[in-house]
Amino acid sequence: MIVGKKKCIGLIFGGNSNEHEVSISSAKTVYQAFNSEINKDRFTVKAFYINKYGDWIDSYISEKILIGEIENNTTKKQEIFNQEKINFLDGIEFQNVDVWFPLLHGFNGEDGSIHGLLRFTKKPLVGCGIIGSALGMDKILMKTIFSNLKLPQVNYLVFQNEDLSDKKVKNKIINEILKKLNFPVFVKPSNSGSSLSHHLLISTCTCLEIHLLEELLLKLVPLIQLILVS
Numbered sequence: 497m498i499v500g501k502k503k504c505i506g507l508i509f510g511g512n513s514n515e516h517e518v519s520i521s522s523a524k525t526v527y528q529a530f531n532s533e534i535n536k537d538r539f540t541v542k543a544f545y546i547n548k549y550g551d552w553i554d555s556y557i558s559e560k561i562l563i564g565e566i567e568n569n570t571t572k573k574q575e576i577f578n579q580e581k582i583n584f585l586d587g588i589e590f591q592n593v594d595v596w597f598p599l600l601h602g603f604n605g606e607d608g609s610i611h612g613l614l615r616f617t618k619k620p621l622v623g624c625g626i627i628g629s630a631l632g633m634d635k636i637l638m639k640t641i642f643s644n645l646k647l648p649q650v651n652y653l654v655f656q657n658e659d660l661s662d663k664k665v666k667n668k669i670i671n672e673i674l675k676k677l678n679f680p681v682f683v684k685p686s687n688s689g690s691s692l693s694h695h696l697l698i699s700t701c702t703c704l705e706i707h708l709l710e711e712l713l714l715k716l717v718p719l720i721q722l723i724l725v726s
Contacts, residue, residue: 502540505530506593506619508610509562510546510553513602520561523599527562542593546600555589596621607633607687636686651677654686 507530509523510516523543530541543558560566596614598621604610608630614621624632631637636656642649653676659665673681 502538503594504592505539505541506544506590506596507541507562508544508546508596508598508600509558510548511600511602511605512546512548512550513600513605515601515603515605516548519599519601519605522601524562526597526599542590544590550604590617593617593619595619598623603687634687635684653677656686 507523507527509519511519513519527541527543529535530539541559542555543562544555545553545558545561547553557566596617596619598605598610598614600606600610606629608626608628611621611624611626611629615626623629631641636654639649639652639654653673655669658669
């Protein structure tokens with residue numbers, strides 16, 4: 497048995513991104529690891545669940561979600577949550593946290609946002625800093641930096657602020673893809689995680705390639721920035 501004060505780990509998960517469920521899955525795995533025989537005498541875990549509306553939920557309910565006693569989709573938008581409140585962490589007790597372990601995926605989680613917030617607590621956190629997270633999340637900026645540093649990478653194309661519902665614009669994009677990239681290609685939103693919203697296109701027939709790209713671009717109309725890698 498290890499003698500001494502246990503470290504309190506602040507485990508943050510959920511979030512209002514499209515990778516909400518992925519975050520919960522990751523948090524459950526990490527929570528189980530901290531409560532294993534080898535770690536339970538060294539660490540305590542204080543869980544902080546952020547629901548799909550962006551509301552922070554208290555540790556008691558958060559832990560119930562991690563152990564499966566409460567379904568995360570039963571946590572509704574908090575009636576007590578007042579949009580006029582400046583302190584959105586009101587009622588959330590985190591003073592005894594020693595180390596933060598953010599497990600938010602995608603928007604507001606891997607883009608440096610949560611890292612900036614946690615910096616104000618003056619507690620260390622697991623993972624990258626603000627700049628590293630922001631650049632790693634934005635695939636366009638990341639690849640631009642790689643190019644400037646002469647680091648080898650696969651060919652890629654970037655499309656920003658294009659009206660994908662415009663047939664002329666769509667045809668221009670398809671022609672550029674067919675000209676500059678070889679199949680198979682991956683299509684990803686430039687500033688989101690890679691667990692969701694990415695697509696793999698595999699084809700050797702030009703007619704089929706065009707059809708697949710047209711179908712895919714229609715699906716991606718809501719996304720403003722795209723990156724394709726080959």
